[in-house]
Amino acid sequence: MTTNKQTKPQKMLYIPYMCDHVYILGAALAAHNIPNEILPTTTDDTRSVGLDLCKGRECSPCLTTTGDLICHARRPDFDPAQSILMMPTAMGSCRFGQYHVLQQSILEQHGLGEVELFSPTAANSYQGFGERPTQLRQLIWQGSVAVDLLQKLLHEYRPYEMNAGQTDQIYQQCLDRVVDSIKAQGGKHLIETMQWIAEQFESLSVDRSTRRPIIGLVGEIYLRFNTYSNQNIIRKVEAAGGEVMIASMMEWFYYTNWNFKSKSRTTGAYKDFVVTFLTDIYQRHVEHTILKPVEHLLTSPHESPVGQLMDNIRPYYHPDLSSEAVLSMGKAIDFAQHGLNGIINIMPFSCMPGIITAGMASRLREDLGQIPWLDIIYDTQGATNINTRLEAFIYQALQFQRQKSRHQHSVA
Ligand code: SF4
Numbered sequence: 001m002t003t004n005k006q007t008k009p010q011k012m013l014y015i016p017y018m019c020d021h022v023y024i025l026g027a028a029l030a031a032h033n034i035p036n037e038i039l040p041t042t043t044d045d046t047r048s049v050g051l052d053l054c055k056g057r058e059c060s061p062c063l064t065t066t067g068d069l070i071c072h073a074r075r076p077d078f079d080p081a082q083s084i085l086m087m088p089t090a091m092g093s094c095r096f097g098q099y100h101v102l103q104q105s106i107l108e109q110h111g112l113g114e115v116e117l118f119s120p121t122a123a124n125s126y127q128g129f130g131e132r133p134t135q136l137r138q139l140i141w142q143g144s145v146a147v148d149l150l151q152k153l154l155h156e157y158r159p160y161e162m163n164a165g166q167t168d169q170i171y172q173q174c175l176d177r178v179v180d181s182i183k184a185q186g187g188k189h190l191i192e193t194m195q196w197i198a199e200q201f202e203s204l205s206v207d208r209s210t211r212r213p214i215i216g217l218v219g220e221i222y223l224r225f226n227t228y229s230n231q232n233i234i235r236k237v238e239a240a241g242g243e244v245m246i247a248s249m250m251e252w253f254y255y256t257n258w259n260f261k262s263k264s265r266t267t268g269a270y271k272d273f274v275v276t277f278l279t280d281i282y283q284r285h286v287e288h289t290i291l292k293p294v295e296h297l298l299t300s301p302h303e304s305p306v307g308q309l310m311d312n313i314r315p316y317y318h319p320d321l322s323s324e325a326v327l328s329m330g331k332a333i334d335f336a337q338h339g340l341n342g343i344i345n346i347m348p349f350s351c352m353p354g355i356i357t358a359g360m361a362s363r364l365r366e367d368l369g370q371i372p373w374l375d376i377i378y379d380t381q382g383a384t385n386i387n388t389r390l391e392a393f394i395y396q397a398l399q400f401q402r403q404k405s406r407h408q409h410s411v412a
Pocket of ligand 1: 324
């Protein structure tokens, strides 16, 4: 049976790997005595199982997560009676809300109907998760902020490292420390961990004498963070001569708060509105506290408020139309306003919010000085001619960067 009950899972909870933030979820659940295991990353084999089982009209994240979950459920040591599979969901027009429905039906068709599918939902901003939901949610938030910041550091340092591979090594060590701090210490020493992380990045040898064009990466959240599905887009941009700034995971949670507040106000659910309002304030406070030790190392350390991103897009598209399109467009404008030199919008094949964003791009670019913009559509065939397109795009971004710098000098 599919459930949105938000109760504490009593059995072993298996969570598909989406990105490194998932290790925080696993660590926080473990700290709350909820047994869980993060599934291995998607492989060509698990993806092909997903392709076989789905109908062919699904978005690629549905295909890959279905493959991951079903391959695990088919293992000889898998005990359906003692297992829960996790597949988050959301309300609204997007197909994400249907993933767990399809996956439940596939489980039933394959004699695994006994397995419970646990689906925390973005519709209520993931409230009420676990037995001590508030504490669990706070812990997940703290760890997620730390991983977002760690990834910002990774992306700002790796393109300029003097010893190849050193930044990745440090990133992995820091990630392990953050996960340990959440799991073994319930987040108590996270600030000390962030101070230690700052020291590791300060010790890195980098050469920033030539600044690369900075590219803002927006688009569908699973694809943005899942390196298997996006064919390692960030490394490819770096190899082509760019530096990447990615729309963070935090932003998605702030957006679900914003959305839930807006809907609560419209429907007169004032208690929900107040709770989410206070949650938002708490999350901002935590973000600033965890950021402090590493703030001096980042070019653009603060997250722009989601309200600001929504205001950005109001002249083009109404934020109440919802979906990830509003976030992608709002963030693309935000990136341009922060002086970035190009935007990459990535989307799974036939992604509705991605197509809306791509369709609005020329209109946005008109008002953003014709900032270079690249839409990349990923199907599950593994070929998007990325390298050639990226080389041309990074060249345009470089020209854009030079033009801006010439303009600034002539004004000065
Ligand atoms: S955002 Fe796009 S890819 Fe993700 S579920 Fe919605 S339509 Fe599919």
